Amino acid sequence: MALYSEKVMDHFRNPRNVGVIEDADGVGEVGNAKCGDIMKMYLKIDNDIITDVKFETFGCGSAIASSSMATELIKGKPVAEAMKLTNKAVAEALDGLPDYKMHCSVLAEEAIRSALEDYEKKHANG
Amino acid sequence: MIYADNAATTKMSEAAVHTMSALLADTWGNPSSLYTAGQKAKEALEKARAEVAAAIGAEPREILFTSGGSEADNQAIRSAAELGKKAGKLHLISTAFEHHAVLHTLAKLEKEGFEVTLLPVHEDGLVRPQEVADAIREDTCLVSVMYANNEIGTIQPIREIGAICRARGVLFHTDAVQAVGHIPVDVLLDNIDLLSASAHKFHGPKGVGFLYAKKGIRLTNLIEGGAQERGRRAGTENVPGIAAMAAALTETIAAMPEVSARLAMLRDRLIAGLSKIPHAALNGDASKRLPSNVNFCFEGIEGESLLLLLDDRGIAASSGSACTSGSLDPSHVLLAIGRVHDVAHGSLRLSIGEDITEADVEYIIRNVAEVVDYLRGFSPIWRDLVAGKKEFIL
Numbered sequence: 001m002a003l004y005s006e007k008v009m010d011h012f013r014n015p016r017n018v019g020v021i022e023d024a025d026g027v028g029e030v031g032n033a034k035c036g037d038i039m040k041m042y043l044k045i046d047n048d049i050i051t052d053v054k055f056e057t058f059g060c061g062s063a064i065a066s067s068s069m070a071t072e073l074i075k076g077k078p079v080a081e082a083m084k085l086t087n088k089a090v091a092e093a094l095d096g097l098p099d100y101k102m103h104c105s106v107l108a109e110e111a112i113r114s115a116l117e118d119y120e121k122k123h124a125n126g
Numbered sequence: 127m128i129y130a131d132n133a134a135t136t137k138m139s140e141a142a143v144h145t146m147s148a149l150l151a152d153t154w155g156n157p158s159s160l161y162t163a164g165q166k167a168k169e170a171l172e173k174a175r176a177e178v179a180a181a182i183g184a185e186p187r188e189i190l191f192t193s194g195g196s197e198a199d200n201q202a203i204r205s206a207a208e209l210g211k212k213a214g215k216l217h218l219i220s221t222a223f224e225h226h227a228v229l230h231t232l233a234k235l236e237k238e239g240f241e242v243t244l245l246p247v248h249e250d251g252l253v254r255p256q257e258v259a260d261a262i263r264e265d266t267c268l269v270s271v272m273y274a275n276n277e278i279g280t281i282q283p284i285r286e287i288g289a290i291c292r293a294r295g296v297l298f299h300t301d302a303v304q305a306v307g308h309i310p311v312d313v314l315l316d317n318i319d320l321l322s323a324s325a326h327k328f329h330g331p332k333g334v335g336f337l338y339a340k341k342g343i344r345l346t347n348l349i350e351g352g353a354q355e356r357g358r359r360a361g362t363e364n365v366p367g368i369a370a371m372a373a374a375l376t377e378t379i380a381a382m383p384e385v386s387a388r389l390a391m392l393r394d395r396l397i398a399g400l401s402k403i404p405h406a407a408l409n410g411d412a413s414k415r416l417p418s419n420v421n422f423c424f425e426g427i428e429g430e431s432l433l434l435l436l437d438d439r440g441i442a443a444s445s446g447s448a449c450t451s452g453s454l455d456p457s458h459v460l461l462a463i464g465r466v467h468d469v470a471h472g473s474l475r476l477s478i479g480e481d482i483t484e485a486d487v488e489y490i491i492r493n494v495a496e497v498v499d500y501l502r503g504f505s506p507i508w509r510d511l512v513a514g515k516k517e518f519i520l
Contacts, residue, residue, distance in 0.1 A: 012434065018504045033468040033507055036428055036448045036456065040506040058505040060430035060449035101449075 004061060005095035011065035016072050019054040025122065028114025031107050037063045039111040041071070045119055048079050055111070062094075062101040063108075069093050070108035079119070085112055128486045130443045132327075132418055133276055133304060133477035138370070139329035141377045146331060146370035157363055158354065167365045174372035178336055181375045182321065183312035190337045190345065190355050191368050195303035195324030196227035197348065198337035201359075202299045202320040203231045203270060205339070205346040207240060209297070210267025219261050220270040221245045221253050222462040223277075227322075228270055228301055229458075245271075251280035251410035251463045259290045268297045273305035273321075277446055277459040277475055278410030279419025281309065288317025297343070303327055303335075307378040308416055309386065313338055325371035328378045334367035385480045389417035392478060392487050396420045399491030403498055405511075407520045409460060409473065420476040421446075423460070423469045425520045426508035427501040432474055435497045441490055446473040468507070469519050 004012070021042035031038040037059035044052035053075050055067040070090050074082040087105035091097045097105055129137070138146075149170060155163030157171045172186070179186045192198045203218070210216060220232055222244045232242045243261050247253055253271055262269070269291050274281045284300055291298035299320035305311050306321075307328025313321055321338040325331055339345055351360025378385075397408055397420055405425040424432070429445030436443055446457025448471060455461070456470035465473075476490065502508040510516040 009434075012431070013438065015504070020509075029506060033471070035454055036467070036471040038506050056504045056506040056509060058426065058507045059428050060447070061434045062449075063428070064431055 003098070004065070005097075007069075007093070007095040008062060008065040008097065011068040011094065012061045015055075015057075015064055015068040017054050017068065017075065018056070020056065021052060021054050024054075024115075026115040026117075026119025028111050028116070028118055030110045030114055031059070033058065036060070037104065037107055039063065039067050039107050041067075041111045041115040043115045043119055045079060050074050050077055050079065050082055059104065059107075060101070062097050062104040065094055066090050066097070066104040066108040067111070070105075070112050074112055079116060082112060083116055085109055128441045128482065128490060130441060130476040130478050130482070130490065132479040133279075133475065134444055135326045135332065136329045136479060137481075138326075138331060139374045139377055142330050142370040142374040145373040146366045149366035149369050153365065157365055158352070170369045171363055171365050174369045177372035177376050179338075181379050182306065182323075182338060183314045184338050185341065187356070188313075188338055188341055190339060190358055191363060192335045192337055192359060193333055193364075194335035195225070195301065195322050195327070196335075198322030198324075198335050199225065199227035199299075199301050200231050201337055201345060201348050202322055202339070203228065203235070203268065204348065205343065206268035206270075206297045206299060206320065207235050208346040209344065210240075210265075213267070215265040215267035216240045217243070217263050217266045218268045218270070219243045219245065219258065219266060221247055221272070223247045223251070223275055223459040224270065224272050225276055225301055225303065228272070232270075247280075247462050249464050250414075251275060251278045251459075252414060253282050253287065255283050255286040255290055258287050259294075262290070262294050262296055266294075266296050268299060270299040270301070273300045273302035273311065274309065274416050274419075275410070275459060276304045277457055278421045278463065279304070279416035279477070280410040281305070281414050281416065284318070285316045288319075291319075292317045304416060307375055308382070308418060310382070313340070319343060325367070325374060328374055330371035330374035331367045334364055334371045336371070381480075386417040389478055389480065389482075392482060392484065393417055393420055395484075395487050396476060396478070396490060399487070400494060403495050405518055405520045406498075407469075409463060409465065416477075418477045418479065420478070422474050423465055423520060424472045424474065424498045425469050425518060426505045426511055427472045427498055429456075429471055429473050431501055432472070432494075432497055435500070436493060439493045439497070441493060444475040444477070446475065447471045466519060 024042040157168040429447030430449035460470040
């Protein structure tokens with residue numbers, strides 16, 4: 001049996017939405033280098049809709065695949081819906097992750113939430 | 127595929143495969159049986175014992191066959207501890223970067239009331255003989271220092287450490303799993319009392335190894351039962367595996383001078399090529415290392431993704447990152463030589479074998495550089511480092 005599902009390997013080999021949004025409306029970074037995983041998410045939000053999303057990840061294959069899948073799951077969605085993204089949804093969309101890699105999907109959920117909270121904070125102030 | 131993970135396991139040699147197949151088919155008697163078929167198996171077993179002994183300068187009766195390096199490590203340390211206990215000596219000395227077969231056995235002994243000192247291995251990955259001498263106490267019953275490290279390949283000053291132990295009357299064990307068959311090992315010249323080795327690291331089969339115990343050292347059984355192996359390791363011997371191990375070892379040692387010179391040359395070429403990658407560093411001393419071992423840390427990337435992408439490009443290698451170890455911490459070896467977590471996660475071990483060509487070496491250098499560059503391209507750590515928001519470690 002392979003280490004990862006085909007879906008994980010596809011998103012790892014060809015990650016979607018990689019990069020940076022310079023004038024992002026929300027940015028979130030979670031994880032730390034000590035544990036070996038850092039995810040950073042950039043959101044462009046227009047009229048409460050996530051019009052663009054990019055990510056940067058330092059981490060293992062499943063961390064990169066989880067970031068990629070998470071961005072796909074929230075792209076074009078309303079903020080309120082993206083807020084409800086769970087790590088389970090990310091893992092399921094990837095056709096599952098090994099048990100000891102589930103924390104990668106948790107990190108992806110947290111990164112998205114952190115970026116959305118950053119947006120809401122700026123939005124409330126602005 | 128370019129197989130660059132020979133420290134994990136090696137491909138069986140033709141001689142080993144041939145020996146094993148022939149014995150599986152024809153010499154399946156029980157070596158403890160008195161009839162001809164049994165005695166033929168016994169002959170094969172004792173021939174193997176003589177060959178293995180000769181390979182490390184030992185006597186046949188000093189060789190005990192085991193299921194591998196881990197069992198040999200366990201039995202060596204456990205035996206020294208039992209002997210120590212009888213003499214009221216409950217202190218053991220080892221190093222911070224031993225294999226877990228040694229470290230976990232020592233941890234278990236600590237719970238049983240023994241005291242363990244783990245010596246530092248310094249930035250170069252080398253144990254200092256003087257520090258061994260300084261650590262030995264009246265109640266020290268064992269010093270255990272690996273011959274060559276499995277991750278960073280550094281070769282320890284075994285002969286000097288052995289001489290110190292001998293002079294102080296302390297048993298000396300070495301986990302030589304990565305050394306036997308790769309560099310010259312001689313238990314007499316090296317002042318070794320106990321030595322562990324594993325067949326599959328030198329082109330023999332998996333599930334076989336041996337423990338050398340200098341005559342006069344009473345071993346403690348890990349497995350109780352029949353009187354096999356002079357009563358020190360019960361269970362019908364794995365005759366085909368043992369014979370294949372001896373065949374592999376004899377062949378490997380005969381070819382060693384030529385093979386190791388060539389590998390050392392290719393190793394140095396790999397080190398020179400990979401050193402050109404910015405913010406990369408070789409782990410362990412550059413010259414006092416196995417001819418097969420190259421180990422680097424690359425800042426800003428994580429090892430597992432590096433390995434997966436290298437695998438896609440036909441290169442099989444290994445890493446000390448947490449993700450490949452199944453724990454949250456990166457390799458204890460890299461931490462022991464002072465690499466901080468951030469860079470220890472980005473490590474790559476290449477352990478080359480004699481099949482490797484010069485073209486393979488060039489291919490590895492080019493592809494590692496490309497993959498490292500690609501992964502850094504979307505690493506938030508790398509972005510911060512380049513932007514000057516964080517300071518480079520390497």
